[in-house]
Amino acid sequence: MKPQPTHIFEKDISNCGLTGFVSKKGKRVEGAVIIKSISLMHDRGNGLGGGFGAYGIYPDYSEFYAFHLMYENAMAQQLTEEYLEANFFIEQQEDIPTRHTKAIANPPVFKRYFAAPLETDEYREAIEYQGLTVEDLIVRHVMAINHEIDGAFVVSSGKNMGAFKGVGFPEDIAEFFRLEEYSGHIWTAHNRFPTNTPGWWGGAHPFTLLDWSIVHNGEISSYGINKRYLEMYGYLCTMLTDTEVVAYMLDLLIRKHGLSPDLACTALAPPFWSLIDQLPDNERELYTAIRQVYGSALLNGPFAILFASNKGLIGLNDRVKLRPLVCAEYEDFVYMASEESAIREICPNPSRIWSPRGGEPVIAMVEGTA
């Protein structure tokens, strides 16, 4: 196990930019569209981080977990591949196609593996005797690789989706990863302006686990509390940036504890007690219970986040709206971005355009997935 400091109080205060959209009918859209939207907000970042989350991009391998791996050295790759081969049947493995560009200097190595878990002794033990699910095992493997193999990082680990991220402006990262060659029904993008954490490849957004991915503008000042709470459930924070806790928190609340996306958002950004006191009995009891049970899941500090999975796209602001978030609808598409102009760049005449209230999630699910 590599040595880790116990607490890293490093945060991400910023003017980051984010944008994303979903086709509720599952229509696939080429990467050029999201690139156009995030590029409009070029000046919200400073070239130290750009990234994309893309869903529906691997239809030929949709039954396999698509592991995007980043390697800082050859040993990391060798150890990770040995680890994967011991635990997975690998249907296909390949370099993630990249392009030589001027803007991207000394990138790490990127590979992807389409894999299904092998029925090892550990697998049988976990599934048959410990009451775990296949997804729990995937989470365990992701944590093991990130935590125990020096220089190896799982960039994404969901089915039929992938994250593409690194150091550079988002349009540079898109060019590097040849993003225009992919098509997906949900896209998110992030332009990073890191101030307190290193602008490193793993620290770019989105942060992911299984098919959850998060892009975030703001600063999570409750990072320490959230991180220690997650550690109790086996989630290990290894990416040196606050946003990571949001991805793991939503996995815990929605997948493990069975909260609806709406209630999970309430746990992250609950109403103030003064407001709860004014609500009718049933609502007051619900919100009181959520705050009592999930006090350590509350995100303090300013944030706007976009949170995606194969099932849909969710936008959420902190309770007092200290970061911008604008949403729009057109036909079966729902758009969410830091600036209205980033939406209008790719959807000139939305049928509805609005700013959600602080703490009020905007939930856009893909039809037939709920």
Add this chain to the structure above:
Amino acid sequence: MKIDAQGMYYRDLNLKIREAVAAGTETIELNNVNGQYFIGDGINKPVTITINGVPGNDLGAFMNGATIIVRENAQDNIGNTMNAGKVVIHGHAGDVLGYGMRGGRIHIRKDVGYRVGIHMKSYQDNKPVLIAGGKAGDFFGEYMAGGVLILLGMFTDDPSKAKHGYLFGTGMHGGVIYVRGGVDESRLAKEVGVFDLDDSDRKDLEGYVKEYCRDLKLDADEVFKERFVKIVPRSKRPYGNMYCPMPK
């Protein structure tokens, strides 16, 4: 003079605008604007800039005497520390409008976001006025020190939404807010109180609203069909004793 801003970087666009202003151009029309920041910032001549498209953040900051007309929606941080002049928005606008504004007018037809009129101030004849025709988010008039905020609640894209948000007037210690059709007192900050208008208020309000209606081609009589209330701070120093009680 017309400028096609299609795909133009904000610095190039603003350079062209400043060059045109310096050359004595009095009216500038910007077409295909989308997201360019800082339009009209610091301009201190009485030019008129008409914007077709959605301008980016920090529109009209530090502006001193120019007029900006936006035929579409606008984004965040309009009129930051604006000194004089006017911004007219025909659609909705975002958060933190009129931040520290100390003169001039901001007229918005539809909804506005959070923290509108934050720390507006006035001094002698310099009295800023910001009018929003739609609904407003939380922290309306936050830390307001002077000037006039007016909320009509009439022209909105979301009829189901409340007219104004929570924490209305938080930290307000100067200036005045007029709201058409009353306020939800449960959403007011403890620093402010609700009062009826007196004759002097009515005279001022009529002048402001008529100018607003002229700019946006609205019917002022319709606006005055509902009663207005006045929100003013209860104290000029709401936090005077917060950290260190002052000697009497």
